[in-house]
Amino acid sequence: MRKSEAKRLIDEAYEAWNAEEWLTAAGLLEQVLAHYPDEKRSAVWWYDAALAHKFLRNWAKAYELGREAAARAPRGEGDPAYWNLGIAATVQRxxxxxxxxxxxxxxxxxxxxxxxxxxxxPACVRLDTGGEREVVWIDRLCPTRGRVMNVPVTGGRRFGEIVVHDGEPKGHRVVDGHEFPVFDELLLFEASDLPTLTVTVNAGEAADLDALITLFVEQNYGAEPASSLNVLCACCSEGTHEQERTVHAGAQSVSLAAPEPEARRLLDEWAGEALPGRSWSGLEPVA
Structure with a gap:
């Protein structure tokens, strides 16, 4: 391939890139790289080709091309070629x-x-399942994986599942003066076998509801009162949002993550502590 032909293909690749035609852009870059893998600009082309496949969620190609990009990147300097390779390699296990x-x-x-x-x-991840979006808290296990620590209200999502998230924050949550990033989910990495249940509880005081949450958390289960949920528009969700804990007393729905027999046992234990105003009813599985 002549260099003039390579230049034409590179120009076409970035025209496609600007139009977000990722597959076309990556294919054109790969054509050039097959002949010019180590030119001065080749490291950028390897990186962009890998990134295009990341956008397409084609993890095998993002991994393959990402290895080439990282091989040409300086180590220990925060080069994003390593970050994207880290994500792709994690997905590939x-x-x-x-x-x-x-x-x-x-x-x-x-x-x-x-x-x-x-x-x-801790950090937050914006779950995305067919258009439904929900921000949940995670406990980060590595730079790109985290265990979900809330009981999601989005259908089909579960407490305890492990997700892979992107590296660029899309928003922040501020709690007690501390700022936490919100990352976009890339994929569900490991499902959770804990079912989601709903129950109506009556708590005489907010402290009673806190006691219920603590009881479940101590058993490595989850409990999420409806009063703790905040609904934000997309713009606010991707901005910086100061989040306050808003657990209220009274009757309300609580989402639980636990096997049903265990949930019943813990609810009975909580309600049977001889404190006024504690009761529960209507425990049901969520489809």
């Missing part, structure tokens, strides 16, 4: 490559081999 990518980016990982199960702190 190639833990050795994922570990090498994160350390190449400049992130310190817990010692060991295989799957990364670290403590990277």
């Amino acid at each position: 190639d833990w050795a490559t994922a570990r090498a990518a994160w350390t190449g980016f400049g992130i310190e990982l817990p010692d060991g081999e295989g799957e990364i199960r670290g403590r990277f702190g």
Whole structure:
């Protein structure tokens, strides 16, 4: 391929890129890279081709091209080629490559081999399942995976599932003066076997509801009162939102994540503590 032909294809690739025609853009870049893998601009072309496949959720190609991009990127300087490779390698469950990518980016990982199960702190993820969007809290296990710590109200989503999220925050939540990023979900990595249930509880005081939540959390289950949910428009959700805990007393629906027999046992334990105003009814599974 002549360099003049390569230049024409590169120009066409970025025209397609600007039109968000990711498959066309990646294909044209790959044509050029087959002949010019190590030109001065090749590292950028490898990166963009991998990124286009990331946008397409074609993780095998994002992984393949991402390895080439990272091989041409400086280590320890926060180069995004390593971050995108880390995501793609995680999705492919190639833990050795994922570990090498994160350390190449400049992130310190817990010692060991295989799957990364670290403590990277709390963050939020915007779940997206067929157009429904819900922001939930996660406990980050690695730079791109987190365990869902809320009981989602979005159909088909569950407490305890592990999701892969993007690296660029799309919004922030501020709690008690501390700011936490909101990432977009890329995919469901590991499902949870804990069913979602709903129950109507009556709590004489807010402290009674807190006691119920604590009872479930101590057993590694989840409890989410309706009064704790906030509805935001898309614009506000992707901005910086100060979040206050709003758990109220009185009768309300609570979403639970627990096996039904365990949920009944814990609800009976909570209601049977001889404190006035505590009761529950109508425990039902959520389809």
